Amino acid sequence: MKKNMFISTALILGVLVFSATGAVAQIVEQQPEAQGETVVDVINSSENHTVMASLLQETELDATLRQGPSFTVLAPTDEAFAELGDAVTELQANPEQLQQVLLNHLFQGAASAEEVQEALDVNVETGDLPASNGVVHSIDSVILER
Secondary structure, three states: OHHHHHHHHHHHHHOOEOOOOOOEOOOOOOOOOOOOOOHHHHHHOOOOOHHHHHHHHHOOHHHHHHOOOOEEEEEEOHHHHHOOOOHHHHHHHOHHHHHHHHHOOEEEOOOOHHHHHHHHOOOEEEEEEEEOOEEEEEEOOOOOOO
16 A cells, blocks of 8 residues: 555645536635644544544555645545445455545645535535645535546
């Protein structure tokens, strides 16, 4: 999985497309910094995102998200993952596919909850959670394909 981390970093850093129309989302000013908490720390501190936290760790994407400039993370709630049923276990059995599904939730730059909702047609339950290296938006679904 270590060599995939370099691929993951390149994929994350190369992803900026937010809408089906091909428009590129405008990078917004980063939200006020959260006393050194990274986007990973924000997710890890949430009682509603334990599945996302463990999957980021399992794929080693958490290490990538602790570094780097600014990220927008769409964090599906535990309830959203539960709605997938056995599909989560199947994803865990296929590390490349799991990593791709998680990458569907990660973007370079800080985009507001409003921009994300409009561009991706997702429901942001709690948005604009600031981090020292970006912003986290809690969503109620898992983006399987983008």
